[in-house]
Amino acid sequence: MAISLKKPTTATLFRTHKETLRQGRFLKRCGQLLLDGFSLQEALVFLETIVDSDSRQMIEVVHKEVSRGELFSAALKEAGFSDVVCAQLYFSLFHGQLAQTAVKAGSQLLKQAEKKRKMQALLQYPVVLLFFVMIMLLAMRFVLLPHIHELTALQPEQLDIGTRLVVAGVYHAPVILAGGSLVFLLILLLLINKGRKLTPMNRLQWLTRWTRSSLFTLYWSQFFSNEWGFLLKGNSSLLEVVTIMKKNTLSPLITEVGEYIEMEMKQGKSFHDSLQELAFLKKEVILVVRQGEKSGHLGQELEMYARECEEEFDKQIEQVMNWVQPVIFIFVALVIVAIYAALLLPTFNALQTF
Template identity: 30%
Template sequence: MGHRFKKEHQAECLIKLSELLKEGFPLSEALTFLVHLMVKQKPIFVYMEQALKSGKSFDSILGICGFDQSITTRIYLAQLHGHLQEVLFSCGHQLKERRKQYQKIQQLCLYPTILLCFIIGLIIGIQQFFLPSLEDMFHQSNYENSQFTFFLIKALPVYILWSIVMCVLCFLLLLFYYQKQSPMKKARFLSKIPFIKKWIKWYYTSYFSRELAYLLGSQYGFNEVVDVLKKGNTLPLLKEFVVLVEHYMQQGQTISDVIRKLPFLSEEMALVIEHGEKISHLSMKLSVFSKDNLEKLEKDIHQKMTWIQPILFLSVGLFIVAIYIALMMPMFDMVNHVLVE
């Protein structure tokens, strides 16, 4: 545990390491220098330097230090294709952006959560203190509609609670099913969820395009790329992907044909590969295509964030108004009944 970075320090570590490599520092010296730049993380950098000298690969060291496998896979591939400084910088900014989005989601959920807690407290308070007195008044009334309305008000929180419990149970069962699936099936499953399938496709398309671009730009052929990804320290999804590619290529199909069979990768990626193979510069085209998909993803997430919070506030507000109306309806019914009599 003492050798693991906190999430908020991971991006800073990779970006500063990238800057030092750009200035010409060897990796081991850069780690030594970071001890003075990030003093609180000194024990981690000392461990990293010692592990590097003992012969451990840099990507495996980062994994031990708490970095996600999606990051360590990119570092592993970067060491092969010689773009370590660029990839460190890219990963650092990716982690930074991911943390910003996570913090935005937390802020989006904070106020509606507080309001929902207030509503729950309000319902409990009404049931404990207000409804008993109201119930006595309704029992003295012979107006059946008022009593029926009162029953709905009293039973509604119970129905809502059970609905929430059932939704949570369904979610947990779905999560259990999801965790049991292979990486490829997980990606297929996520690509079918209505609200996020577009994001999933952009993310995976950007990821696969970027890694292929780096490897092909290092003079690897497709067969060599398949071999590197299959045998190396890469994400299980990448391994499963290249095994599938290898299987179809042995049957005479191309990588473009394989991409078209996968719902979590865009059709445009297959077209870019076909076009790039014809006129060369495939790695450059894939790199530009990867950046374009990443920009689309970040832009769309940012746009969605701007209107999710107003919708949450509106939903909570309408819920509060509905509770108020539901509470006042029996009162109006009873007053109307008294006036009629």
């Protein structure tokens, strides 16, 4: 029987909470079974029997690809897992810690799913409020303000400057918001179009420099430090690490980074010097690599640094989530106050003229 699966979106950002949760649970359970002595085939067969129908479809795709002789990482790619997750499992072929990597990748996906769930819960009520505020603004412009103007029979010049500004702001708010949204959408489409013309590494370099966000540098510093640390602890040399990255076919970004580092090293630069121009890596990565090369414990030091980056990344995400809802509520409150002011101030001005 042919296996049919609606392939998940490639971009991690646009995956739903449920989709990420499914993938995380599968990888973590699979890794735990491998640690308990199951073979990969046995683990997949067992998991197919205990999961829901949606997860079963995903596992069947993985099982089918593995049975055909494909690598586990390539099978995950076919099932719709992200390039980053597939690359992690690909690297495990060389450092020999497939089970531990699957558990770690699954745990990371579960954390991502929890963050998405929290963000959805945080935004649900404010988004509903924003919707009703927009309806109120439209009602003010096309229904209430014209009636108030007719009832009070006041000319704009008869109103004080504060009242005129408030009324004009509320009256033109729908146009301002609609125009602002269109401009934002246009800029976003232009940026997306520009990004598509760049190679994966140059796109990430450009995004990191343009946004100035430490989240990019923390995420990718954690990823590369962790994978390099695993490979080095698995007795790979730095040159072998670069070769493994370059030969990876599952993530164009990692392949390009490997090719770039190899090109820099061929020009006589050391491994840590070849990282200087990679804007998506924190400067501390270079210092850790330089120190690790001297001490001979580079693998362990990179792993420890990766854990610190992961903790800092999680902390910053929590801070962003804690700010989102209050900022939206403040905006909604200001709009509601402006609406009340636009209703009451002209009325008070009219009463003062009698």
